[in-house]
Structures are given as structure tokens and as C-alpha cells.
Amino acid sequence: MNLGTRKILDRSFTAVGFGSIAVMGIALLIVLVPIITNGVGSVFFTGTLEHRKMLFNEFGRGNTEELVKENAVSEVYRQQIYGMLSAFESELETMDAEKKQDYLSKYGPVKTALQTLIGPLPGEAEAILTRYKYGQTRWGKAEEKLHEFLYETKWDFSNPDAMSKEYFVSRATEFEGTSLVKLFPFVEEHLEDVLRPEFTVYWGFLTDSSVDSHIFGGIWPEIQGTFFLAVGAMLFAFPLGVIAAVYFTEYAREGFFNSILRSANSTLAGVPSIVFGLFGLAFFINTLKVSESKSVLAGSLTLAIMILPTIIRAAEEAILSVPKTYKEASLSLGSTKWNTIMTVILPAALPGIITGGVISLGRAAGETAPIIFTAAVSVGSAIGLADVFSSPTPALSWNIYNLASEHEAAAEIRHVQYGMVLSLVSIVLLLNLSAILLRARISKKLKG
Amino acid sequence: MHMTADAREVSTSASGATATRDIYLPSERKIISGGGTPHVVAKDFSIYYGEFEAVKKVNADILSKYVTAIIGPSGCGKSTYLRAINRMNDLIPSCHTTGALLFDGEDIYGKFTDEVLLRKKIGMVFQKPNPFPKSIFDNIAYGPRLHGINDKKQLSEIVERSLRKAALWDEVSDRLDKNALGLSGGQQQRLCVARTLAVEPEILLLDEPTSALDPKATAKIEDLIQELRGSYTIMIVTHNMQQASRVSDYTMFFYEGVLVEYAPTAQLFTNPKDRMTEDYITGRFS
Numbered sequence: 009m010n011l012g013t014r015k016i017l018d019r020s021f022t023a024v025g026f027g028s029i030a031v032m033g034i035a036l037l038i039v040l041v042p043i044i045t046n047g048v049g050s051v052f053f054t055g056t057l058e059h060r061k062m063l064f065n066e067f068g069r070g071n072t073e074e075l076v077k078e079n080a081v082s083e084v085y086r087q088q089i090y091g092m093l094s095a096f097e098s099e100l101e102t103m104d105a106e107k108k109q110d111y112l113s114k115y116g117p118v119k120t121a122l123q124t125l126i127g128p129l130p131g132e133a134e135a136i137l138t139r140y141k142y143g144q145t146r147w148g149k150a151e152e153k154l155h156e157f158l159y160e161t162k163w164d165f166s167n168p169d170a171m172s173k174e175y176f177v178s179r180a181t182e183f184e185g186t187s188l189v190k191l192f193p194f195v196e197e198h199l200e201d202v203l204r205p206e207f208t209v210y211w212g213f214l215t216d217s218s219v220d221s222h223i224f225g226g227i228w229p230e231i232q233g234t235f236f237l238a239v240g241a242m243l244f245a246f247p248l249g250v251i252a253a254v255y256f257t258e259y260a261r262e263g264f265f266n267s268i269l270r271s272a273n274s275t276l277a278g279v280p281s282i283v284f285g286l287f288g289l290a291f292f293i294n295t296l297k298v299s300e301s302k303s304v305l306a307g308s309l310t311l312a313i314m315i316l317p318t319i320i321r322a323a324e325e326a327i328l329s330v331p332k333t334y335k336e337a338s339l340s341l342g343s344t345k346w347n348t349i350m351t352v353i354l355p356a357a358l359p360g361i362i363t364g365g366v367i368s369l370g371r372a373a374g375e376t377a378p379i380i381f382t383a384a385v386s387v388g389s390a391i392g393l394a395d396v397f398s399s400p401t402p403a404l405s406w407n408i409y410n411l412a413s414e415h416e417a418a419a420e421i422r423h424v425q426y427g428m429v430l431s432l433v434s435i436v437l438l439l440n441l442s443a444i445l446l447r448a449r450i451s452k453k454l455k456g
Numbered sequence: 457m458h459m460t461a462d463a464r465e466v467s468t469s470a471s472g473a474t475a476t477r478d479i480y481l482p483s484e485r486k487i488i489s490g491g492g493t494p495h496v497v498a499k500d501f502s503i504y505y506g507e508f509e510a511v512k513k514v515n516a517d518i519l520s521k522y523v524t525a526i527i528g529p530s531g532c533g534k535s536t537y538l539r540a541i542n543r544m545n546d547l548i549p550s551c552h553t554t555g556a557l558l559f560d561g562e563d564i565y566g567k568f569t570d571e572v573l574l575r576k577k578i579g580m581v582f583q584k585p586n587p588f589p590k591s592i593f594d595n596i597a598y599g600p601r602l603h604g605i606n607d608k609k610q611l612s613e614i615v616e617r618s619l620r621k622a623a624l625w626d627e628v629s630d631r632l633d634k635n636a637l638g639l640s641g642g643q644q645q646r647l648c649v650a651r652t653l654a655v656e657p658e659i660l661l662l663d664e665p666t667s668a669l670d671p672k673a674t675a676k677i678e679d680l681i682q683e684l685r686g687s688y689t690i691m692i693v694t695h696n697m698q699q700a701s702r703v704s705d706y707t708m709f710f711y712e713g714v715l716v717e718y719a720p721t722a723q724l725f726t727n728p729k730d731r732m733t734e735d736y737i738t739g740r741f742s
Contacts, residue, residue, distance in 0.1 A: 261549065262549070331586070332547075333582060333584060333586035334586060334588060334589075335547070336544060336547070336580075336582060336586065337582065337586045337587075337588065337648070337651075338588075338598070339544065339547070339575060340542060340544060340575055340579060340580040340582075340652070341575070341576070341579065341598060341599040341602065341651065341652065341655055342572050342573065342575045342576030342577075342599065342602060342603065342655055343572070343575075343598075343599075343602050344572050347602060351598070351602075352588060355589075356588075356589060453589075453635075454589035454635075454637075455589065455635070455637055
């Protein structure tokens with residue numbers, strides 16, 4: 009090959025390399041930016057008085073005096089709103105039956121929308137679900153709800169060949185000629201006075217239990233569950249994996265049996281995680297009966313089986329990369345094989361083994377499929393350490409899926425979902441970062 | 457068998473319990489009294505890697521408390537032979553032996569031989585300095601700790617004694633807690649010698665101990681061998697014929713797995729009995 013062609017090939021390869029890295033970087037940006045911006049919104053946001061009331065009632069947090077004061081200010085505007093409602097209701101009584109029926113059917117949705125916006129209206133039975141006890145706790149959401157209050161959403165089906173079109177009708181126009189017509193501009197103008205938005209830092213998102221299946225409150229049960237499951241998996245998988253790796257590298261004789269074991273291990277590393285999940289259900293819960301039904305223990309065992317091949321591979325690599333001369337030196341001093349492994353080989357292989365371990369820990373923390381059937385529940389409180397043998401737990405990975413797809417009010421609490429995603433990503437990143445730091449520290453110590 | 461009369465003479469004459477044959481020593485060296493006890497005895501000893509016979513039917517006595525050099529071209533089996541003595545070849549799965557190799561009259565490859573105990577008595581220093589990634593102190597104390605010494609004071613004594621024997625004490629006494637990998641190559645190699653001495657072996661096997669070192673460090677190791685001579689049975693594999701002639705009392709010349717000649721060093725270098733030996737030491741092949 010002549011020099012010119014070679015240079016062109018080299019250059020073009022560099023270009024392709026750069027290109028692929030750029031594509032990867034952009035993809036990462038596209039994924040990470042919304043996760044971070046939306047996720048941060050679960051802790052830092054503009055909270056309303058409703059949020060502060062909720063915190064006070066459900067978690068006993070907040071300054072009573074200030075809350076009373078604030079509430080008094082808000083109440084002034086609320087009373088005016090309530091006044092308009094009752095005025096309209098008495099006006100209804102004076103109308104003839106047909107007209108009354110017509111207005112009542114329109115008045116119902118208005119009341120519901122208002123209730124969603126600013127909380128329970130006087131004269132109604134107290135709500136059973138916590139979500140109906142408060143108005144909008146986040147200002148951003150309140151603005152959305154205000155729009156829904158002011159405008160009725162309608163669909164235009166006039167063109168049968170196309171998708172129907174969404175359009176908005178002002179509710180105020182529907183009540184033209186009644187006293188209620190004043191309500192809409194009043195609420196629009198004074199919503200801030202009623203809800204009193206204020207910049208809020210809600211660290212409780214990370215440390216509180218959820219209230220009414222994640223409508224309010226935090227994600228501590230999920231964080232703790234993820235921690236229990238991942239650490240539990242490591243407790244089983246790490247020692248087993250390292251022992252297996254020592255066996256493969258130091259004790260096993262090359263042969264048919266051994267090569268079958270090795271390829272089995274490699275194959276296991278590639279098995280889809282849902283298969284491990286079903287296996288966990290069938291084996292640990294139904295056959296071994298480690299617990300009545302789903303439990304942290306069963307989930308940890310399933311995750312352990314899943315990450316075991318990776319740990320074995322990483323530990324094997326690490327042990328094989330220890331210079332043979334260490335082993336020779338140790339043996340020549342009259343050390344037994346066992347002693348050599350424990351005092352020379354494993355310490356020298358430790359950085360690699362730990363890296364493999366922590367990366368597996370991150371994987372265990374992030375996996376959803378293996379815990380669906382073995383450990384995860386969608387809603388639950390944080391469990392105690394003593395309950396891990398019998399209780400299931402919420403976990404970040406599963407609850408992210410649940411909030412994204414199955415939760416009855418998924419659209420209302422996207423911020424919780426993003427908060428969970430950001431927490432999970434942060435936990436995994438932190439674990440990987442700590443692995444890198446730990447590795448660097450041990451390597452430095454080994455190198456002197 | 458390709459073997460000179462002289463080598464056979466050494467082998468046979470020394471195999472008696474206490475041979476008192478005069479041993480040739482270069483004039484500048486002290487005469488070692490009471491020498492001549494065979495320490496390691498090879499009888500028709502062969503080493504195989506799978507089918508390949510790397511060392512062929514060696515018959516030789518290594519005499520106690522002398523320095524024996526093993527020379528020969530690359531791949532002649534000299535390292536293999538040396539590593540057979542403390543069974544380091546066990547690490548190679550395909551390696552096996554025939555014949556007998558006796559250490560103090562006991563078969564090294566015997567069925568009931570404890571290779572761990574054997575290696576405690578037959579220490580080895582390798583081609584490349586291989587200190588553990590631990591502190592200097594822990595490197596030296598590694599062996600004694602293995603053999604059950606945990607008393608801090610006793611360990612300190614052993615460490616100091618071993619380092620002094622290896623002529624390294626003055627250089628490292630103020631930084632025993634520093635990582636051994638921070639030492640220079642020559643220091644590391646002397647540390648390895650000290651580490652081996654710390655378990656108080658009877659035999660010291662040196663496998664090309666200076667091949668990775670500069671001339672100055674090499675000189676120090678050679679001085680060290682001189683110091684240790686008389687206290688230990690030393691076997692040194694070397695590529696450097698000057699080194700062999702400088703440090704050893706006896707020299708073995710291996711060629712293609714065969715022990716061609718085994719004689720007192722001065723005799724082998726000045727008056728080799730075998731054509732092959734002569735060709736090798738005069739540099740006609742290497």
C-alpha cells in the first residue's frame with residue numbers, strides 16, 4: 009500500500025472515530041439533559057401554600073404561626089370565590105327548571121376544576137384520598153390547571169378523514185348573563201393570592217415516604233429498597249464470584265469440564281434479565297420457598313444470580329493480571345498455595361475485583377426485570393432491616409416503570425418519575441465514581 | 457550420555473557422606489573448611505515439558521556451602537534444572553521428572569515430600585526483582601510471618617539481620633515502611649535476597665539475578681554472593697561467564713539439556729575437558 013493511500017485511510021478512520029464519539033455524546037446529552045432538568049425539579053420548584061399545608065398535615069413540618077398567617081391572607085380571596093359560588097347557587101334556585109338543568113350540567117365541571125385547582129370547597133364531604141384534600145402544590149401544575157378551569161377542552165370531529173382536533177372554549181362565555189361570569193377573571197387574577205407560590209427546596213423528596221401513592225411526599229422507600237436489594241445481591245454474589253474466580257484461575261485444571269463451566273458462565277452473562285426474574289420466582293420463591301411471596305431476600309438472590317457471571321469474569325481478569333512473579337516469590341518463600349492466594353494474589357488483584365464488583369452493584373441497582381416477580385411492589389413504606397426476609401419493597405427501577413406506565417395519575421406526577429430517574433442515575437454514577445476512586449487509591453498504594 | 461570424566465569424578469567422589477577431596481579455590485578466596493558434603497544430588501535426573509526432554513539424565517552433586525554456577529546457552533535447560541530443585545516447575549502443569557533428585561538424602565519429588573517445607577529450606581531469587589507491592593518491612597517479614605512468627609520485636613530483629621546480610625540495611629533502614637517498589641532495581645534485587653534469607657534457607661538458588669540490573673548493581677549482588685559464600689549453599693544461573701568465574705567455586709556447563717561438564721570453576725575456564733565447553737567459553741557460540 010502506498011504512503012498516500014495509507015494516510016488517507018488513517019485520516020478517514022480518525023474521522024469515523026470522531027463521528028461515532030460525537031453521535032454518542034449527542035445521544036447522551038439528549039438523554040441526560042431532560043433527566044437532569046426535570047429531575048432537579050422534584051426538589052427545587054415553585055411550591056404553593058397547598059404544598060406547605062400538605063407538609064404540615066402529613067409530615068408535621070413547617071412553622072405553625074406563619075402558616076396560620078399565610079392561610080388568613082389566602083382565605084380572604086378564597087372567601088370571595090366561595091361567595092361567588094354560593095351567589096350563583098342561589099341564583100340557580102330562581103331559574104326555571106330547564107335552564108337550571110342546563111346550567112347545573114355546566115356548573116359541575118367548573119366546580120371540579122376549581123376544586124382541583126385550589127382544594128376542597130366548603131360544604132363538601134371530606135375526601136378520603138389525600139390527593140383530594142389539597143389543591144395544586146406546584147405552581148407549574150397550578151397554571152396548567154388554571155387553563156383547564158378557564159377553558160373547556162372540546163374536540164372537533166368535523167373532518168372524518170383526519171384526526172379530530174382539540175379546541176378550547178372559554179367557560180366564562182357559557183355563563184354569560186349569570187353572576188358566575190365574574191368568577192373566571194377573578195380566579196385568573198387572584199390565583200397567586202390564593203396559592204401564594206414561593207420558591208421551595210424540598211429535600212424531603214429524597215427522605216420522605218410517599219403519600220397517596222406518590223401524589224405527594226418523597227421516594228425514600230424506593231431509595232432504601234434499591235439499596236437493600238443491591239447490597240443484598242452483592243452480599244451473595246461478591247464472595248461467591250471471587251471464590252469461583254480463584255477456582256477458575258488457580259485450581260481448575262484445563263479440560264473438558266472446565267471449558268464447559270467457563271462457557272456456561274459466559275452464556276449466563278448474556279441471558280436476558282427477565283429470564284432471571286422468572287427463574288427467581290420459580291426457583292427461590294416457588295421451589296426453595298425462601299419467603300412466602302415476594303421479598304427483598306428473593307430479589308437479592310435473583311439479582312445475585314444475574315450479576316454473578318460478571319463478577320466472576322472481572323475477578324478472573326483481575327487475578328490473571330497479577331504478575332506471575334508475585335506468586336513465584338511467595339511460593340519460593342515456603343508459602344502454601346492458599347496463603348499465596350490470600351496474602352499476595354488477592355490483595356494485588358483487589359482493584360480489579362472491586363471495580364467489577366461495584367459496576368455489578370450499579371447494575372443490580374438499576375435492573376427492573378429480575379425484581380418484578382421477586383421483590384418489587386409499586387407502593388409501600390420503607391421496610392426495616394428485620395423485614396428483608398419476608399417483605400417486598402418498592403424500588404427505584406420498578407417504580408420508575410410503574411409511574412411511567414401503570415400509575416393511575418401518571419401525568420400528574422411526572423416530576424416524581426423524573427426525580428426517581430435522576431436519583432437512580434445518580435446512585436449508579438456515584439457507585440461507579442467511587443469504584444474509580446477506590447481503584448485509584450488501592451493501585452497507588454500498591455505501586456508505592 | 458555426553459559427560460566428561462571430570463564431572464563424573466566430582467559427582468561420584470562427592471557422593472560419599474563427607475568427601476575430603478581437595479577443592480580448588482582461586483587463591484584470593486578463603487578456603488572453606490569442612491566443605492564437600494553433597495547437598496543436592498541428582499541421579500539420572502530428567503525433566504520433561506510434556507514430551508520434550510528439557511534436562512537429560514543429569515548426575516551431579518551440589519556441594520554444601522559452595523557457590524555453584526550454571527552456565528550454558530539460552531534454552532539449554534539450566535534454569536529448568538535450577539527451578540527443579542525447589543519445585544518451582546510445579547507451576548507448569550505439563551512438567552514432570554524422572555530419576556531422582558535428593559536434598560539431604562531425601563527425594564525432592566518423593567510422594568510424601570512437602571514442597572512447602574522444601575521451599576522454606578531452598579530459597580530462590582528470580583531473574584527480575586519481584587518484591588511484593590508492600591512495605592520493605594512487610595516484604596522481609598512475609599516469610600517469617602508465614603512460618604508463624606508474629607512477635608513484633610522478633611520480626612524487627614529478623615528484618616534487620618536479613619537486610620544487613622543482604623547489605624541493604626544502611627540504604628533502607630530509615631524507610632522500612634515505604635513501598636518496596638519505590639527502590640531501585642538493584643536495591644529491589646537485594647531486598648529479594650534479604651527476603652529469602654529471612655526464612656533462613658539452607659540453599660539459595662539465584663536464577664540470573666543480575667540480568668535485569670546495571671553493572672554497578674550487578675557488582676553489589678556479586679559482592680553479596682561473596683559475603684554469603686560459606687554460610688549457604690548457593691547455585692547461580694548466569695549468562696555472564698565472567699560472573700560465573702568471579703563468584704563461583706564450581707561451574708556446570710549445560711548444552712541442550714545435557715550436563716556437559718561440571719568442574720571447579722578455575723579448571724573449567726582455564727582447562728576445559730570438553731570441546732563444547734571450550735567453544736562456549738571462548739565465545740565460539742552462545
